[in-house]
Amino acid sequence: xGAAWNFNQVFHLSRGKYxxxxxxxxxxxxTLLERCVETLNKMPDxxxxxxxxxYINENGISTRKHIERPDLVDESELRRxxxxxxxxxxxxxxxxxxxxxxxxxxxxxxxxxxxxxxDMILLGEAVLNGKFHEIPQSLFxxxxxxxxxxxxxxxxxxxxxxxxxxxxxxxxxxxxxxxFEWFKSILRSPIGVSERVKCxxxxxxxxxxxxxxxxxxxxxxxxxxxxPAHQQAQxxxx
Numbered sequence: 373x374g375a376a377w378n379f380n381q382v383f384h385l386s387r388g389k390y391x392x393x394x395x396x397x398x399x400x401x402x403t404l405l406e407r408c409v410e411t412l413n414k415m416p417d418x419x420x421x422x423x424x425x426x427y428i429n430e431n432g433i434s435t436r437k438h439i440e441r442p443d444l445v446d447e448s449e450l451r452r453x454x455x456x457x458x459x460x461x462x463x464x465x466x467x468x469x470x471x472x473x474x475x476x477x478x479x480x481x482x483x484x485x486x487x488x489x490x491d492m493i494l495l496g497e498a499v500l501n502g503k504f505h506e507i508p509q510s511l512f513x514x515x516x517x518x519x520x521x522x523x524x525x526x527x528x529x530x531x532x533x534x535x536x537x538x539x540x541x542x543x544x545x546x547x548x549x550x551x552f553e554w555f556k557s558i559l560r561s562p563i564g565v566s567e568r569v570k571c572x573x574x575x576x577x578x579x580x581x582x583x584x585x586x587x588x589x590x591x592x593x594x595x596x597x598x599x600p601a602h603q604q605a606q607x608x609x610x
Contacts, residue, residue, distance in 0.1 A: 374536040375521065379484040383475075391475045398470070399428065401511035408472035411505050419502025420495075422471025426510040430517040437510060438465055444504040449563050450570050452499045457574050466491040467514060468504065477501045480560065486536035487549055488528060497557035500571070551579055 373381075383391060390412060392405070408421040425438040444452045460466075469491040481497050484490050498504075518524065525531040533540045558571045 374486065374534065374538070376484045376486040376490070376535040383478060383483055386475070389475055390472050391478055392472045393470055395470065395515070397515040397517075399432070399513035399515070401509075401513075404507075404511040405472070407507050407511065412472060412474065415503075415505070417503055418474075418505050419477050419498050420468060420471050420473050420504045421507065422468035422504065423507035423512045424510045425465075425467040426513050427516045428513045430515065432513075434513075435516060438467060443506050444499055446503075449500050449561070450567050450574075452503065453496065453571050454574050456496055456499045456504075457578075460492050460496070466495060467512070468506075469495055470512065470514075473498065474502065481557070484535075485553060486532070486539065487544075487546065487553075488531045488535065489546075489550065490535075490553070493550070493553045493557055496554065497561060500558070500561035500563055551575060554578070 379393060382393065390409065392408070394400070404423060408423075411421045412418055427435045427438065429435050444455055446452050446455070466489075477498055480501075481494055484494065516523075521531070521534055525534045528544065528546055532544055554575050555572065558568050561568070561571075563571070
């Protein structure tokens with residue numbers, strides 16, 4: 373069924389007011405969940421509690437530490453979103469998606485999409501619904517090895533199939549998809565109209581950054597869609 377279906381099915385089968393994804397080969401410190409729950413119980417305006425990440429290899433040996441972004445605790449949804457987006461305008465690691473969420477926030481999102489970097493857009497939507505708090509200690513140990521999803525599927529087309537095998541061979545336009553999904557996430561968010569407009573304006577640098585990639589995607593799409601259809605039509609005429 374693919375990774376996206378699996379991630380989302382786990383959520384749909386869950387119960388309780390908090391939710392956390394747990395990848396089978398990662399390791400949690402014994403106090404991780406306790407620390408996350410403690411914050412969410414005390415601070416109702418926090419949407420996500422996450423932790424600094426230490427990467428470990430297949431043998432459990434530490435390879436590097438990843439310091440996450442500063443806490444996103446501004447009262448303004450727009451400023452939280454802009455701070456989050458500035459961090460992710462260039463692809464960046466999304467370890468906070470493996471933190472503890474309020475379930476009522478996640479249930480109003482599409483969850484994990486069937487395309488790479490959907491976790492980034494999910495986090496961007498969540499930050500419009502509440503604050504993010506970080507545990508400064510490394511309580512989360514993420515496994516990094518040759519069979520991990522990104523390293524085992526380095527090409528975009530391979531990763532798309534990992535998320536959803538049913539779309540294998542179909543044309544993918546990731547740069548356009550990201551813009552489209554960001555836009556939808558803003559429209560779904562419980563913020564005022566003026567804030568939505570301002571959040572949409574935050575997307576402009578992403579479009580500018582990806583403009584060359586978007587041009588290539590349009591050319592590729594034209595080659596795959598328009599020209600084969602034209603050639604088929606010519607063949608039918610003859």
